Amino acid sequence: MKTKQNLILIGIVILLAITPLIINPNxxxxxxxxxxxxQIILEYPDYEPWFTPFFEPASGEIESFFFSMQAAIGAGFIAYFFGRMKGRQDNAKH
Amino acid sequence: MHIMEGFLPKAYALFWWVLYMPFLIMGMKKLKNGLEKGHDNKLLIGLVAAFTFCISALKIPSVVGSCSHPTGIGLGAILFGPLMMAFIAAIVLLLQALILSHGGITTLGANGFSMGVVGPFAAFFAYKLALKSGLSKKVAIFIAAFSSNFLTYVMTSIQLGTAFSGQEGVVLSTLKYLSIFSLTQLPIAILEGFLTVLIFNLLRENKEQIRLVGMEEIL
Structure with missing residues (x-):
């Protein structure tokens, strides 16, 4: 029952992320x-950012590399957490 | 909610930093206390931080043909109260500012205030309010995560609307930025709501561990 509900939740999340690409492909x-x-640049063409980043990713690829690393590290810990919990629960049963 | 580096006039950037500072300091203390409460508590703090770290990196397409991202702040705010997330948001924002040039140091006060103060407080109070009005825990968690995400962007709109009010004035300008964010954000906030309920479901399957850290009330 619980697993079923979780699968439905995962399904909804995937659907919400993918549907836009299907109904609005262009x-x-x-x-x-x-x-x-x-919008700011459009209305204030004279606005000069008074501070610029020390480091900028050299390309879109590098940027998405860093973003995927961020997501992967986070997801890795989440998996570690639940795996550990599951292991404990199993140990307690024996 | 990432206002880019240098994209708030100095006075505004400073104002939001000053406003954010006390929450940041209280959040740091809260986190320190939490980490000292033993190994299980530490792990659970790691989970809420990792959740924010992970899903705030995901730019998700939205029906109106643009992208935005969840914040993942609601989960931690419900489990540990709103203050701890003020500090965790700062860590995520700092890394994104330094490594990804996404957001910025000068705008971290403003971004931290929207993501790390408005977000978690919205989640915290929405959760309590929903429970009080007799809604189930799952629905309350959904509403909390949704409000946390959406109100973060309302705050960003106010921040941009006040700093760049132009000739139309603060209110109209704020509404204009809200219109840029809100349609994109609505489905993303709903998605974050479902995702947060999913994590809670998984947590509830480990009742023993949750009891160990004294969080029975979420079960």
């Missing part, structure tokens, strides 16, 4: 953060 899918920044 959009650019830019980030909303970037869209807000574009």
């Amino acid at each position: 959009s650019e899918y830019k980030g909303a953060d970037g869209a807000a920044q574009d």
